[in-house]
Amino acid sequence: MTDLTLNVPEIHCDHCKMSIEGAVGALDGVASARVDVAATTVAVEFDAPATAEAIVAAIEGQGYEVPPQG
Numbered sequence: 001m002t003d004l005t006l007n008v009p010e011i012h013c014d015h016c017k018m019s020i021e022g023a024v025g026a027l028d029g030v031a032s033a034r035v036d037v038a039a040t041t042v043a044v045e046f047d048a049p050a051t052a053e054a055i056v057a058a059i060e061g062q063g064y065e066v067p068p069q070g
């Protein structure tokens, strides 16, 4: 299991939380997806076939920019 935490600055409310958790959680291989609205982070636990790239793409697909991390 891989833990990935992404900072997504455009997260600002429970709608963002529901949209992102729904999209990321629907990916095959994702065990859990949790958005912290106050911290603007998305914490994901996943295994193959999910990838970090697919998770970022799912977030971007909901309309949120995922800036370079780190």
Ligand SMILES: [Cu+2]
Pocket: 011, 012, 013, 014, 015, 016, 017
């Ligand atoms: Cu929002």
